[in-house]
Amino acid sequence: MLSLNLYGAPFYLVSAFLFLFAVFQTLVRNRSVVDVNRAIELFAVFFAIAVVSYDVSNRPFDMEGDTAVYINFFNDLNSGLENPFQTFEPGFIGIVRLFGYLSLDYQSFFYLITFVFLWSYYFLIKAVFGAQSRWSLFIFAAVLFYPFFLSLTANVIRQGFAMCFINLSIYCSVRGYWNRGAIYTLLAALFHKSSIVYFPVILFRRVVFKVGVSGLVVLWLSVSLASYLKLFVLLVAVLFDLSSSYGLAVNYSDLDGVDYITGFRWDFWVFSSVAIVLLVVLKWLGGELNKREAYIFYVCALLSCLHIAMFDVAYNDRFGVYSWIYYPLELAYVIRAISNNFANGQRRFYAQERSIPIKQGEKF
Template structure:
């Protein structure tokens, strides 16, 4: 039995992250970021929040009503435990699923999944930002899609975390490729961000990709369902890809379908802010250009299929990178006077938007 009623479980997480962002805002407003106490605060906070989040997410009660696919995973796990057969199309996740069923209970399996979801993010931000990793870590866990893909779309969540960890090994190509293969083995949809990232090694001009993003909006808005039918006909992925494009069941999960201008506006924040870092503030970090271009490519693809019932699943292929696009330059490059304080405001606004979106779209 959970100490926190299931109906409030997600809400407690959302409110806790908002409270942490307020604490960070107070901290950054009163410090420059160069003090020893600032480093100590960040080092202690990132470890403390990592442990608390792992336990809170990993030890959540099993529920299909509140955590979507979690119950399906649990039933399949019990089937394997009792000697039955479960077909999983993603090899990496299938191996994890089968091996776990032989040595642990289903409760330990979900704790393991939470660990594998959160740890790669922790590793990535520590590699990029060292003593100030907590600020990037908070942005990642405060993202609109973070909780849902840790408790519901678990395979896709794990795959995206492996992808982010892969990016942190940008200068160690063999290790990076290993993480990318692992990511793809957990969810085939990761082929899109992987190919997009690979493309940036060949061509890495943000202005060109930004232009392509605007073209995608025009084409999607003007040509209706043509692009969904085209991609479905090409069979770019397995059966799940076609199902996402054509499925009309469970539309009650969304306030409406069609061209989602509200979600497009949300996506555009990272597009605009990232380009301002590059063009206006001259942030000439080659890796950041690759990260930004990867986000723009993946988001442009989602725009092309924006009308489908489950387009949020395609949106996630860019949204999971949004926090990095917004926060990474602020922790790498001096752009503003009193920048440490401004980082606190950016985090508060970013997480505050997640808070508002939750109560507008999910909790109502």
């Protein structure tokens, strides 16, 4: 098996350019060049996405992960051969057949997945931070090196495509288009059934905001304790049996037939707990979280709790990725909030100093 090495020299050159241009945007704040900066930023992002997508699409056949499995599936399906996969999401089947109908190979398919995913993530960053924010390029460049982006591009082909629609769903939610967000969530489920976990969060968004940060912390502590004590094992078995009775195949229910460690894992628990920590820090910095921009923090916190509850399911990291993939965006949002609070504190301090009357004869 080859090591997980997706990128070549062109990617690193493009990434260096992204960071340098982001620094330039931060240092140069001349309003007269705003439109020029935005045009160059779009070109830089497009070029970077094109290079990364090309490198990912030309990955080795025997790369670690599910690459070979999906390549064989793609070729078998378009050759009319039988494949060991008995059930797949109709959206994924349809797009694979479409590529075969157009005589496009699997490399074009992998290219499309990476290309669309990165663009959807970039649009989400712009929605959360604002169209003119200087944070966008820093976050986007960080995502390219983020290990859970590698997981989506190297291992999880179906989930990677589904995440494109999830990104658009959260983008619409940030913009206030809740109905569109729900539709995109349902479309995501056509490519990976597990994406349906986003739908209740959008459908019951008002209830989620009423629960608040304190309620989510209590939920996280309760779920963590129950997972540690293995109280979810029976519940998971019941849910799998119930889904099977409705004709829904669950690929991860056979614990004995897969080479995967299940049960409570401290490393996964720590990764998922980061979402709760970031939400608490944001609450501490900004008081009541009633802005749409904070919605993604609630989403990640709830899905992190779900992942902790699913530790007894094989390949439960597939659920963890739904939350982990947004950590760069969330972390940058918290850092910006800290920076803004510090800057506001400095301004208030200097304003108070200027307003303090100096008594006669008083020296400094």
